[in-house]
Amino acid sequence: MSPSKPTLVIVHGGWHVPESYEKLIVALEAAGYEVHCPRLPSMNQSRPPNADLYTDSDLIRAYVSSLVRAGRTVIALMHSYGGQVGSNSLVGLVIESCAALGLAGGVSHLIYMAAFAMPEGVGMMDKVKEFGHMDLVSIAVNFDEDNTCLSNDPKT
Structure with a gap:
């Protein structure tokens, strides 16, 4: 691996x-x-689910933080739900913030690949509700009694 190239971290989507x-x-x-x-x-x-957005965000923050402490420049490639995870977890890890702390590494870019880029404090379902599409949610996903969210047609 070339030391001049950044390290890439893929934050995968839901159901992936x-x-x-x-x-x-x-x-x-x-x-x-x-x-x-x-x-x-x-x-x-x-x-029922035993992990959530916060658990996922904690994992990614710890993972990327270790790369940053090792002096790596990181680009986050975030897919779908991974956009919320990455947005939550990478706050304060940008190169400039890390340099101020004496760290050589940091996150240089966030790349959203068909991903959710939400304002702070806003979740995907908040946006669905804001645009008046809550009635369409059941077409795409099913929320079971145990709070598991399943895609109704994962192939397509």
Whole structure:
């Protein structure tokens, strides 16, 4: 891996696991990038759920913080739900903030790939409600009694 290239951290989407990004990871590694795609704790198929946005955000913050402490420049590639996780967890880890703390690394870019970029304190469902589309949610997903959220048609 070239030391001049940034380290890439993929924050995967809901209903995905790192293996979902294998082709992308292989292509990026072939181009000389160091790539990380930690598995989000909420994607463990536990019923009822035993992890959530906060658990996922804590994991990504700790993971990227360790890369930053090791002097890495990090680009976060966030897909779908991963946009909320990345937005939550990477606050204060930008290069300038880290440099002020004497750290050589930091997050240089946030790349949202069909991802949620929400204002602070706003969740995806808040936006769905704001635009008057709550009646459409049940077409896409099913919220079970145990608070598990399942895609109604994951193939498409």
